[in-house]
Amino acid sequence: MKRLLFFCAVVLGSINCFANNIQVSNVVYNNGAGTVTFNISWENSWRVNTAPNNWDAAWVFIKRRNCADQFWKQQFISAGGHTAASPLQVQTVPDSVGVFIRRSANGNGNIASTSVTLKLGDVPVPLNEWDFKVFAVEMVYVPQGAFYLGSGGTNYYEFREGASGAPGTPYQVTSENAITFSNSAGNLWDNSAATSAYAPTGNVVDANFPKGYRSFYAMKYEVSQGQYADFLNSLAQDMAISRQILAAGGYRNTLTGTWPTYTTTTPGRAMNYLGWGNLCAYLDWSGLAPMSEMEFEKLCRGVSVPVANEFAWGGNTATRAFTLANDGTNQEEATNTIAPGTGFANFGGNASAPQGVFRVGFAAKAGTTRFEAGAGYYGNMDLTGNVYEFCTAIYGAATSTFKWDAHGDGQLTLGSGFSNVNGWVNQTVVADGGAATGACLKGGSWSDRIGASLEDQALRVSNRYYSGNAYGSNNINLGGRGVRRVFN
Ligand SMILES: [Ca+2]
Ligand SMILES: [Ca+2]
Known part of the structure; x- marks a missing residue:
């Protein structure tokens, strides 16, 4: 089958993506180096070491498309070999699905258009037959730490500490350990007296259920x-x-x-x-x-x-x-x-x-x-x-x-x-x-x-x-x- 090699070489993807002012532009694929280079910018960025002790970031992932196909497929990213111009840095993830791009030092304000180069994982041969599309989603980092469930308020359905009446005392989450759902001291309960409709199966929140104690990123919007x-x-x-x-x-x-x-x-x-x-x-x-x-x-x-x-x-x-x-x-x-x-x-x-x-x-x-x-x-x-x-x-x-x-x-x-x-x-x-x-x-x-x-x-x-x-x-x-x- 004859492929449209020349067409492919010309249109190497250059696509802007907008998501509330985050922009990716000038996407360039280097098939010799196995990299994609682009510019990224967004507004109202920060990194602070005072409360809330966090930063924002762009979650960036890449899709690739063969010239003969309109279906963009996942492009995994290398474990290393990435570069970002100041003031940004690249934070990798173990499964190589994307990367975070964030400030490398404390600061705040807009991120002007800044060059980033990502080393790609395997690209199927022939290497020069692919277009690449770069997506960016604004995220916010949430540090590890204890926090409260429930407000001590009058919501009919609201978490509270198990031994407190309703409106009750908020329940503090202090680890990712399993939590027992019970109306007794030290356990998690609900103002509604937890009819079966609002309780976990077996009345246990599993140790592997994400409880918010461990650090995570969440979409800003x-x-x-x-x-x-x-x-x-x-x-x-x-x-x-x-x-x-x-x-x-x-x-x-x-x-x-x-x-x-x-x-x-x-x-x-x-x-x-x-x-x-x-x-x-x-x-x-x-x-x-x-x-x-x-x-x-x-x-x-x-x-x-x-x-x-x-x-x-x-x-x-x-x-x-x-x-x-x-x-x-x-x-x-x-x-x-x-x-x-x-x-x-x-x-x-x-x-x-x-x-x-x-x-x-x-x-x-x-x-x-x-x-x-x-x-x-x-x-x-x-x-x-x-x-x-x-x-x-x-x-x-x-x-x-x-x-x-x-x-x-x-x-x-x-x-x-x-x-x-x-x-x-x-x-x-x-x-x-x-x-x-x-x-x-x-x-x-x-x-x-x-x-x-x-x-x-x-x-x-x-x-x-x-x-x-x-x-x-x-x-x-x-x-x-x-x-x-x-x-x-
Ligand atoms: Ca899947
Ligand atoms: Ca909302």
């Missing part, structure tokens, strides 16, 4: 519409058709089109309509993993002492963001006056405009406080509101099958495009019903109100109303973000 379009366009056609979610005009989601040219006019807005199986597929393809509901609480609260009924920014009152400026652009923001002492988030929009998802990180600007940005302790955005975030729950069998070290390998089931990671629960579920059990929803969404009813408590960090749920569908409110717990 919810998965965006642009990221999901990039994902679909990189799959084989049959996989993309199975995983496509076309919701043009649906609650501010504009994703539309056909393979391999899915598009959205609002790539920076959160991806709603993202069912559990579709989120798992995106995360497997990206080399990431779903977070657990314990990790979600740590992202919000960090090492702080809980505030009863708090939201992600560490306070229990909020200002609703609803007056938009630069709507539909990559500068989309809200201009409402934030009441003193309150945090800022996209919620309460069930019956009033703008009624839908906002740009991820819409409230974060240079100089905003954690309350003004609606940020979690470590700098993750929109943990309260915008889209509900799918997590793996302390509920049912998931608590013993879902392991902390199980990450995506960049490769999906052929044909269906579903994820296929050992131990992840219900990976082929994209509809409501009992089959989605083990996935839960945290943080509330753009449509939720703040109030006393069970539904109106959903925006609170520690609320577990949807922890025993069966919602897996491509619903107007649902989305998520990924984590990675294994790195060198």
